[in-house]
Amino acid sequence: MPDLTHPLVIAAIILAVLCVVGVVWWAIARRSHPHGVEDAQTTPEPPSVIPDAVAEDEVHAVDQPLQDIIESPSVEEPPVEIPEAPMTRMQRLRGRLARSGSLGKAVLAVLSRGNLSEADWEEIEDTLLSADVGLAATDEIMERLRTEVKVRGDVSPVEAQQILKQELLAAVGTDMDRSLHLDKAEGPAAILVVGVNGTGKTTTVGKLARVLRAQDKTVLLGAADTFRAAATEQLATWGQRVGVDVVSSEREGGDPASVAFDAVKEAKERGIDVVLVDTAGRLQTKATLMDELGKVKRVMEKQGPVDEVLLVLDATTGQNGMRQAEVFGQVVGLTGIVLTKLDGSAKGGIVISVQKELGVPVKFVGLGEGPDDLAPFDPESFVDAIVG
Numbered sequence: 001m002p003d004l005t006h007p008l009v010i011a012a013i014i015l016a017v018l019c020v021v022g023v024v025w026w027a028i029a030r031r032s033h034p035h036g037v038e039d040a041q042t043t044p045e046p047p048s049v050i051p052d053a054v055a056e057d058e059v060h061a062v063d064q065p066l067q068d069i070i071e072s073p074s075v076e077e078p079p080v081e082i083p084e085a086p087m088t089r090m091q092r093l094r095g096r097l098a099r100s101g102s103l104g105k106a107v108l109a110v111l112s113r114g115n116l117s118e119a120d121w122e123e124i125e126d127t128l129l130s131a132d133v134g135l136a137a138t139d140e141i142m143e144r145l146r147t148e149v150k151v152r153g154d155v156s157p158v159e160a161q162q163i164l165k166q167e168l169l170a171a172v173g174t175d176m177d178r179s180l181h182l183d184k185a186e187g188p189a190a191i192l193v194v195g196v197n198g199t200g201k202t203t204t205v206g207k208l209a210r211v212l213r214a215q216d217k218t219v220l221l222g223a224a225d226t227f228r229a230a231a232t233e234q235l236a237t238w239g240q241r242v243g244v245d246v247v248s249s250e251r252e253g254g255d256p257a258s259v260a261f262d263a264v265k266e267a268k269e270r271g272i273d274v275v276l277v278d279t280a281g282r283l284q285t286k287a288t289l290m291d292e293l294g295k296v297k298r299v300m301e302k303q304g305p306v307d308e309v310l311l312v313l314d315a316t317t318g319q320n321g322m323r324q325a326e327v328f329g330q331v332v333g334l335t336g337i338v339l340t341k342l343d344g345s346a347k348g349g350i351v352i353s354v355q356k357e358l359g360v361p362v363k364f365v366g367l368g369e370g371p372d373d374l375a376p377f378d379p380e381s382f383v384d385a386i387v388g
């Protein structure tokens with residue numbers, strides 16, 4: 001029996017008690033923070049102010065409360081959902097292009113008549129124009145179709161289908177780079193998502209987070225749509241489903257640039273692969289709001305390049321979409337288009353016109369409201385689906 005009054009024994013007992021208390025405290029702390037993330041992604045204390053260099057001229061958030069970080073479930077718990085691999089999506093969703101299909105199928109029906117009259121050609125032209133293919137692209141397609149039909153003489157329905165596919169594919173373009181550029185050399189790859197009201201930006205950010213998680217990338221979301229309170233909740237829900245956290249403003253109407261800045265900073269500190277920043281919808285005609293958007297981008301750039309600026313365009317908008325794309329492009333420089341609601345639109349031709357007039361590739365298409373109904377845009381699948 002050891003001498004319990006011996007100083008060494010007393011010290012050993014105290015040490016043992018301290019160890020037990022420490023382990024119990026650690027276990028309780030973990031239980032009360034079930035949303036903790038891996039070391040590389042540990043949430044550091046947010047700064048009480050935005051650093052001076054940024055606060056100076058850009059972010060007027062120095063006197064604002066801290067941004068919130070809405071955490072997703074812990075990575076130790078299995079992610080709630082495993083998103084579908086992106087590359088299979090366009091095939092699965094091809095049926096949703098049925099209404100856009102009226103463009104291809106209507107043209108094919110005329111082309112297959114054989115021995116085409118001027119009235120037939122006019123019908124083809126009208127179909128292309130009313131599907132928003134745009135004037136320049138329509139002229140080009142018409143000329144190529146006419147030449148092709150002339151060279152071959154009378155064409156059979158099968159040949160007509162081949163010719164149409166070939167010409168539509170040429171108009172959509174097979175050599176544009178449609179991949180997301182995610183350069184992590186200088187901190188996280190940063191994606192800024194912009195567009196007018198209600199086009200599907202928040203939904204697209206949520207869906208893109210799933211695309212990136214399906215590619216095993218770590219993701220952080222920035223809720224810089226501080227205008228619409230529900231947008232933050234919407235993003236948080238999207239994030240939680242795939243184990244992705246959201247940086248948001250503590251109050252409605254907070255400075256979006258400040259949220260965007262904090263989101264990039266947080267992603268950098270956690271070693272996150274991609275930070276996706278959602279912004280409030282704004283009409284391209286509202287100069288103040290467009291200036292605000294420019295500021296969001298500049299502030300993000302203070303911490304590293306913005307790798308992608310994606311314009312979310314509602315495919316049902318028609319030619320006004322082109323004007324939106326032009327102005328957003330002037331203000332923040334677009335790198336890609338996400339065309340949403342293509343599932344409900346007979347205006348699939350906007351894919352062609354928006355690329356032709358702006359030189360910016362369509363990178364993703366939204367084909368429904370389901371979580372994985374966003375597909376990397378694949379010209380072949382698109383043309384196959386609309387011509388049949």
Ligand SMILES: Nc1nc2c(ncn2[C@@H]2O[C@H](COP(=O)(O)OP(=O)(O)OP(=O)(O)O)[C@@H](O)[C@H]2O)c(=O)[nH]1
Pocket residue numbers: 195196197198199200201202203204225228231279280281282339340341342343344365366367368369373
């Ligand atoms: N059918 C269909 N609906 C879509 C698609 N993408 C988004 N939506 C719907 O469009 C509506 C608006 O989407 P949001 O993501 O809230 O739009 P937003 O651009 O963030 O809206 P604001 O922040 O108000 O500008 C929602 O009902 C979405 O489900 C799509 O590809 N197809």
